[in-house]
Amino acid sequence: MMKHWVGILAWISVLAFATLGFSVAEASSANIIIGHEVSDQGEQMDIVAGDAARVELWKTYVAAHNDRDVAAIRGMNGAGFKAWAANGQVIESTDAHMRFLEAWFASASPTWQFKYALANDVIQADGTVQHWVTSAYTVSQLVDGKWVKVEEMYDARIEQGKIKYLLVADRAVIDSE
Secondary structure, three states: OHHHHHHHHHHHHHHHHHHHHHHHHHHHHOOOEEEEEEOOOOOEEEEEEOOOHHHHHHHHHHHHHHOOOHHHHHHHEEEEEEEEOOOOOEEOOHHHHHHHHHHHHHHHOOEEEEEEEEEEEEEOOOOOEEEEEEEEEEEEEEEOOEEEEEEEEEEEEEEOOEEEEEEEEEEEOOOOO
16 A cells, blocks of 8 residues: 555656646746847847737737727827837827727728737847737728738837837738738
């Protein structure tokens, strides 16, 4: 009987150590350098994997666009919100963003279809960290009475759980795709 319990305890110990080892490996992988960014001053900064919870925040933000929930979007924008659109337009406040969205929703009925998103952190020269989500969506919208699709790529900077900055790039989706 004692041998039976010793065997069970040995297996529990092996499983506990294996789980602990996996957790340590998982935690340390967050600091793996996945890329680089060059600052305006020419300094190379490391990019590391970010917290996937920020991806969920971003997906919720885009879902609010599909739902036309401007109150939710307003609430998720951070202080000093600023966005740079693919056409060169710069939106310099949450109020300006709401006006832009309300007009766009009314005229083009855009919808977003998720493609991918990843969280990444950029370690600044002074040691501070900027949190970003990089993503892509297929956006369908009415242009001159015709449905068109574009692939939009976003870089969203997240500060204190809110969208601070948003950079948008896009490309037209051709009919043969």
